Amino acid sequence: MDFQAAVTIWLVGALVGSMVFFGFAVAPTVFNSLNEEQAGRFLRAFFPKYYSWGLVIALIAAAAALSMDLIVGTGCLLVALLFVFARQSLMPRINRARDDDLHGVPGARKRFQILHRWSVIINGVQMLLLVVVGYILL
Numbered sequence: 001m002d003f004q005a006a007v008t009i010w011l012v013g014a015l016v017g018s019m020v021f022f023g024f025a026v027a028p029t030v031f032n033s034l035n036e037e038q039a040g041r042f043l044r045a046f047f048p049k050y051y052s053w054g055l056v057i058a059l060i061a062a063a064a065a066l067s068m069d070l071i072v073g074t075g076c077l078l079v080a081l082l083f084v085f086a087r088q089s090l091m092p093r094i095n096r097a098r099d100d101d102l103h104g105v106p107g108a109r110k111r112f113q114i115l116h117r118w119s120v121i122i123n124g125v126q127m128l129l130l131v132v133v134g135y136i137l138l
Contacts, residue, residue, distance in 0.1 A: 004068050005137050011061040012076070012134045015054060019127055022050060044095060051087035054126070055080050065133070075133040079126045090119055 001009075026046075030039050058080035066073030094115045100108035 001137075002068075004064055008061050008064045008068075008072065008076075009134055009137050011057055011064065012130050012137075015057045015061070015079075016127055016130045016134070018053065018057075019123065019130075023123070040098065047091055048087060051083045051091070055083040055087070058083060065137075069136065072133045072136050075129050075136075079129050082122050082126050086119060086122055090115060090122070094119060 027043075030042055034042060058076050062073050062076035062080060065076055094112065097108050097112035097115055101112050
C-alpha cells in the first residue's frame, strides 16, 4: 500500500471513529448528564463544529484519494457534501422546529422528529459510505 492510500485510510478511519464516538459516547452522556435545556444549548454549539470537522476531513480524504481511485474520491466527496447539507440546510430547520415545539407551535414536534430522523439517516449513510471506501482501499 502506498503512502497516499495509507493517508486516505487513516483519514477515513478517523472520521468514522469520531462519528461513532459521538453517537455512542458524546450524545448519550450529554442527555444523561445535562437537563433538556442545557443539552439543547450544548448540542447547538457542538453540531456546527461536528459538521465542519467532518467536512474538512472528508475533503482532505477526497483530495488524497481522487488521483488514485475515482470511486473512493467520489465517495469521500459525497460524504463532504452531505456534511454541508446537514450543517447549512438540515441543522437550521431542526433548530427552528425544536424552537417552535418549545413554543407550542402545532405540528412542530412531528416536524422536529422527522428532520432529526433524516439527520440520523444521513449520518448512517455517511458512515456506510466511509466503510465502503475504506474497504475498497484495503
